Amino acid sequence: MPPLDQGTPLFVQIAEQVADDIVDGVLAEGARAPSTNELAAFYRINPATAAKGINMLVDDGVLEKRRGIGMFVADGAQEQLRARRRKEFAEQYLDPMLAEAGRLGIDTDTLVTLIRGSGWHNGGSTP
Amino acid sequence: MTPTIAATALGRRYRDQIALDNVSLTVEPGTITGLLGRNGAGKTTLLRIITGLEFPTTGEVTVLGAAPAENDAVLRRMAFVREEQAYPDFRVGHAIRVASWFYPNWSAELAEQLLADFELPLGRRMRRLSRGMRSAVGIVIGLAARAELTLFDEPYAGLDSVARQLFYDRLLADFAEHPRAIVLSTHLIDEVADLLEHVVMLDHGRVALDAPADEIRGTGMTVSGPAIAVEEFVAGRPVWHRQRIASRASAVVPGPFDATAQARARALHLSLEPLSLQQLLVHASGIAEEKMSA
Numbered sequence: 001m002p003p004l005d006q007g008t009p010l011f012v013q014i015a016e017q018v019a020d021d022i023v024d025g026v027l028a029e030g031a032r033a034p035s036t037n038e039l040a041a042f043y044r045i046n047p048a049t050a051a052k053g054i055n056m057l058v059d060d061g062v063l064e065k066r067r068g069i070g071m072f073v074a075d076g077a078q079e080q081l082r083a084r085r086r087k088e089f090a091e092q093y094l095d096p097m098l099a100e101a102g103r104l105g106i107d108t109d110t111l112v113t114l115i116r117g118s119g120w121h122n123g124g125s126t127p
Numbered sequence: 128m129t130p131t132i133a134a135t136a137l138g139r140r141y142r143d144q145i146a147l148d149n150v151s152l153t154v155e156p157g158t159i160t161g162l163l164g165r166n167g168a169g170k171t172t173l174l175r176i177i178t179g180l181e182f183p184t185t186g187e188v189t190v191l192g193a194a195p196a197e198n199d200a201v202l203r204r205m206a207f208v209r210e211e212q213a214y215p216d217f218r219v220g221h222a223i224r225v226a227s228w229f230y231p232n233w234s235a236e237l238a239e240q241l242l243a244d245f246e247l248p249l250g251r252r253m254r255r256l257s258r259g260m261r262s263a264v265g266i267v268i269g270l271a272a273r274a275e276l277t278l279f280d281e282p283y284a285g286l287d288s289v290a291r292q293l294f295y296d297r298l299l300a301d302f303a304e305h306p307r308a309i310v311l312s313t314h315l316i317d318e319v320a321d322l323l324e325h326v327v328m329l330d331h332g333r334v335a336l337d338a339p340a341d342e343i344r345g346t347g348m349t350v351s352g353p354a355i356a357v358e359e360f361v362a363g364r365p366v367w368h369r370q371r372i373a374s375r376a377s378a379v380v381p382g383p384f385d386a387t388a389q390a391r392a393r394a395l396h397l398s399l400e401p402l403s404l405q406q407l408l409v410h411a412s413g414i415a416e417e418k419m420s421a
Contacts, residue, residue, distance in 0.1 A: 009341055010321060037303040044295060045321040046159055047303045049341065 010045055014053030022062065022073055023081050033063050033071040129192045131156050131276050131308035132177055138185035139172050139332075146172040147183070148332040154325070156275070157306035159298075161340075163316055163408055164329035170312045173329070174280050177310075178207045191275060203231060208269035210281035212261070219256070219264060220249035223271075230272040237301060238271035244293055258285030266294050270301055278310045291315070295322060316405040326404065330411035335418065344401045345383030347410055351376065352397035360388075360397055367413040379410060381417050 008016075018034070021027040034042070039050035054071060057063040062077045101111055132154035139147040147169045154160050164170050175181040176188055179195035179202060188195065195201050214222055223242070227233045242249065245263040253261065262284050269277050283291050299322060302309060313319055326343055328336035336346065347367065350357055354376035361378045368379040379402065384392070392399050407414065 009344055011341060040299055040303055041296070043321070044299065046324045046340070047299070047306075048158070048324045049321070052341070 010049050011052035011056065014039060014043065014045070014050055015056040018053070018057060019062065019081050022077050023085065025078065027073050029073045029075050029077055031073050032069075033057075033073055035070055128156060130154060132188065132190055132310075134173075134177070134186065134188040136186035137173070137176060137183045137188060139169075139176065139181070140184045145332050147176075150186070150329070150332070150334055152327055152334060152337055154276075154308050154310060156308050158324045159302065159309045159311060159322055160325040160327060161316070161319055161323040161404075162310055162312040162327050162329070163314075163404070164335075164411065165408065166314070168329040168411075169332040170329055171280055172332075174207065174278050174310070174312060178202070178205065178278065203229060204274055205276040205278065206230065206269045206272040206274040207278045208265040208280065208282045210262075210284050211258075212265050214253040214261070214264070216252055216254045218250055218252055219247055222253060222264060223249075223267065226268040226272065230274060232273040232275075234271050234273055237273070238267055241267040241270060241297060244297065245290065259283075259287065259290060260285075262286050263290065270297060273301075273305055273307065276308045276310070278312070280312045281314070283315075291318065295319070298322070316408060317403065320404045328408065328411055328414070330415045333415050335411045335415035336407070340404075343404065343407070346381070346414065347379055347402035347407050348382035348384065349400045349402060350378050350380060350392065350397050351400075352395065356395035356397055360392060360395055365413065365417065367410045379406075381414070 018027070018039075022029075027033060033054070036047050036050040036054055039045070039054070040047040043050070054063065058065060058071070060080075061074055062081060063071045064074045066072055098111075101107075106114075130153040132152070134150060134152050137147050137150040138145070150169070150173060162170050162173070172181065176183050177190060177195065179190075179197060182196065190201050191204055193201050195205075217225070219242075223238055227235060227238070245260070245267065247256075247260060247263055247267070253264070256264070262282060263286065266279075266282055269279060269282065283294065286294070295318070298309070311319055311323070320340070323340045326336060326338060326340050327334060336343065338346075350360055352375065354371055354374050357376040357378050361380050364380045366378050366380055370377045382401065384399065389399065402410070
């Protein structure tokens with residue numbers, strides 16, 4: 001079971017875990033998403049908390065409710081999540097990195113060299 | 128909808144000792160509520176009043192819409208599982224059978240499954256069970272009763288962590304299928320924190336905290352970083368706890384912080400972390416004071 005951390009509200013973490021699976025393609029568009037009771041049992045959390053996380057994704061249009069059957073991954077959900085995460089990328093990953101780089105006196109050129117040397121290539125394929 | 132429990136301004140005094148002081152709370156149907164507090168905070172007194180075993184000195188309580196004391200119609204709709212519950216010297220199977228006659232929603236199927244899960248010997252006399260096994264019998268009865276209100280008061284004397292986990296898993300699974308009001312009184316807060324939808328924290332007989340579990344995060348925050356920056360940030364706030372090591376410090380203060388305060392903390396290179404439920408209990412008195420002055 002992936003660890004749930006203290007800092008973020010549980011229901012947000014549940015929504016993020018499900019969203020991760022959609023971004024990674026583990027949960028394909030049109031596939032049935034885990035039910036709140038399944039999530040509650042798996043993460044050992046209150047079903048109301050799991051429902052709140054799922055409803056967040058429904059409100060965002062990532063999941064859709066089909067009456068009597070359950071929750072399903074909406075068409076276009078993967079691209080929608082990826083687009084949103086791209087927008088958040090700078091704030092979540094770049095800003096803290098640049099702050100730490102500034103603290104350590106690493107200039108932009110050195111940073112770029114580091115990124116190139118890490119094996120990360122344009123186009124997003126990871127080492 | 129009628130609340131499952133509605134308590135108004137409950138007070139309970141034993142001679143010169145105040146066990147409960149102006150306690151008001153509601154428990155809604157279909158929720159799991161954690162009743163948290165240190166030993167002597169008033170948890171058991173409150174539960175005894177809710178189950179009609181004791182009368183309040185002041186205030187009143189209704190359970191499922193009626194006064195619980197000596198009210199058989201209400202008492203049959205609630206199950207109370209107590210720490211170190213005393214049983215007549217029945218065999219385990221007999222104790223289970225007696226319980227099945229009492230509770231209208233009893234699930235024989237669930238009882239059977241739980242008895243197997245906890246590996247309880249049906250033919251053994253209650254007196255000859257280990258403490259943990261006796262606790263497990265209480266848990267089996269409490270869950271299989273499927274009562275509209277189930278109160279667990281520290282139900283796990285002698286149960287090891289594996290058995291407690293089993294209890295939590297079965298509780299969640301059955302609650303998901305058959306939602307009902309459950310009140311879980313415990314000092315093992317970190318173990319149950321994620322199971323709770325609502326939290327009531329008692330401190331010295333008073334309600335320190337009464338809120339949905341989702342909204343509690345941030346009630347108390349730890350601010351840490353360079354000592355000077357920490358002091359600058361916490362100036363003018365009540366400080367529940369302070370720690371210092373060399374030039375670094377941390378302080379526990381009431382939260383949550385608005386966007387301005389968060390931005391200020393970032394600018395001061397401070398890290399902010401919400402207290403866990405367990406840590407909040409340590410500062411229950413501070414929280415209660417905060418609530419009084421608010």
